[in-house]
Amino acid sequence: MATSWSVEHGMTVRRWGAGPELVWIHGLGESSVSFDPIAQHPALVGFAHVLPDLPGYGRSPWPDAPTALEPLAAHLATWLAARRPALVVGHSMGGVLATLLAERGAVRAIVDIDGNLSPGDCNFSGVAAAYGLADFRAHGFAAMRDKVYRDGVTAPPLRGYHAAMCNASPDVFHGHATDLVAMSAVEDLAPRLAALRVPALYLAGVPDGICAHSRDLLARHGARWLGIEPAGHWVYLDQPDAFARAVANFAHSAAPRAGAGH
Secondary structure, eight states: OOEEEETTTTTEEEEEEOOHHHHEEOTTTTGGGGHHHHHHHHGGGTTTEEEEEOOTTSSSSSOSSOOOOOHHHHHHHHHTTTSOOOOEEETTTTHHHHHHHHHTHHHHSSEEESSSGGGGGGGHHHHHHOEEEEEIIEEEHHHHHHHHHHHTTTHHHHHHHHHHHHTSHHHHHHHHHHHHHHHTTTTTTTHHHTTSSEEEEEEEEEEESSSSHHHHHHHTTOOOOOOOOOOOOSSSHHSHHHHHHHHHHHHHHSOOOOOOOO
16 A cells, blocks of 8 residues: 655645545544554545544644634635545544534535534543643643543553544644534534535444434434444444445445536
């Protein structure tokens, strides 16, 4: 697998493969490395994979000041505008960003993986947002990382999350966590997802991903969603075959018809 590296709009971006683009947007405290196993799944051969590390995460530079999620979505929309509209696959915070990108007309379709919908989904963001920024810098982030590492003894995806958190800017993490808590509190992300004018699929880990109330919100507002079980928040690691099939099927169904405009 030949991988190219570049720095674009303050982000380290990796690419491999050929075909329609899948742009993978990671979650709070994560990096694009979390997607490497699933983006190489046999069911997703035939796509070009684009994997950015958002500013402040992974291999990307730490910004002088955190960018809130709405301006970050605008930043990503500018970055995406240079190419033919892609299908964006976003996990957790990345799923929220995918919705914001779709509202801006910056994508041709989205897959939202366990993105925040209600306060019951703020498992990590709620912990971080409960600290003031100074306390989070001084000891809160370290305490979070230590707990994630300990919990990873029985939940392997958390070991990868711990490693990613060690490379994340505490200021960026705290700012995005605070945004996620505020956006989840009003519970309007499910109806916004359902109202998008581009194809959208929500993939939920059941029973240990988003909370039951959030699954009810998806159903109540008529959003297109699929529960994959048994799975938790990292559904693409827990059930890679079912997840990859779901993404591939959706991507093919959302592909522009021959001769259609884009």
